[in-house]
Amino acid sequence: MSESAQKVAVVTGAARGIGAATALRLARDGFAVAVLDLDETACADTVAAIGKEGGTALAVGVDVADAARAEAAVERVAAELGAPLVLVNNAGITRDNLLFRMTEEDWDGVLGVHLRGAFLMTRACQKHMTAAGWGRVVNLSSTAALGNRGQVNYSAAKAGMQGFTKTLAVELGKFGITANAVAPGFIATEMTAKTAERVGLSFEDFKARAAANTPVGRVGEPADIAHAVSFFAGEAAGFVTGQVLYVAGGPRG
Known part of the structure; x- marks a missing residue:
């Protein structure tokens, strides 16, 4: 077990893709991992993959945009695995369309999962991190934050994640908590x-x-993003906070 042994990590949107790869990587790093997604049964493959390698994982179903459910999910993790000291806000959806065709529902849905969800999950987890005097928040942004045709909602959400990250770094640093963002291409x-x-x-x-x-x-592959998250989640990144790392195969940002 590594230096992160006995610490608990929460990864949202972890049933598949980047979230699943991140959950598996953090388990390999020695974390017990809470695998969160909208459908708890959809997390089974990720949990099984972690268990197959000897890791500890817990599947939790949650709508991260629902305040009561987000709070309940975090408290379940704390009760069954331990205090969550690493949070990876990865949950997200797309509802792509050009501006003149985009509905209010598509706008609200994307901003709700990405930004509201990250806010609610971070608010619920930070009290455990503050109590421990140590924590890591890693938010998933995107190169779309720089602008992308047909994704005005997604681009706005991912740009918002960057401002959210930088403000968390300012507010939470004195409690031993860092906040960084990974922006995939x-x-x-x-x-x-x-x-x-x-x-x-x-x-x-x-x-x-x-x-x-x-x-x-x-x-890129999901593992490329998981490697970056792993760095931000570890002890070695203790003097790195408020940063946005573009993992895009080329210069961005």
């Missing part, structure tokens, strides 16, 4: 596969097009 996940379908391309063609526009010549 194109990552091969179910979400990007759905985007390919929406624009009428095969996923392989969609990835090839993205790779051709990426300096390192490939698209």
Whole structure:
């Protein structure tokens, strides 16, 4: 077990994709991991993968945009695993459309899961971190924060995550808590596969097009993001806070 043994990490949106890869990586780092997603049964594969490697994991179903449910989920984690000292706010949805076609429901839904969800989960976890005098908050932003056609809601949410992160760093630093953000570029996940379908391309063609526009010549994988989160979650990042790390295969930001 590493230096993070006995610490508990919470990863939202961890049933698949970036969240699942992050949960598995943190378990390998020695954390007990709470695997959160909207559907608790959907977390089974992630929990099983962690258990297969000898790690400890707990599946918790929660709508992170619901204040009472977010609070209850965190208290369940504290009761069954221990005080959550690492929080990865990864839960997110897309409802892409051009501005003139976007509905209020699509705007509110995306901002609700990303920003409201991150706020509620962080508010619920920070009291445990403050009591321990140690904590790590890692928020998932995106290169979309820099602007992306057809994603005015998602771009606004991901830009908001960066301001949220920097303010957390200012407010929580004196309690031994750091807050940082990871901003992925194109990552091969179910979400990007759905985007390919929406624009009428095969996923392989969609990835090839993205790779051709990426300096390192490939698209990202969920593990690429998990590695970055792992750094921010560890002891070695104790003097790094309020930062946004673009993991995008090229210079961004």
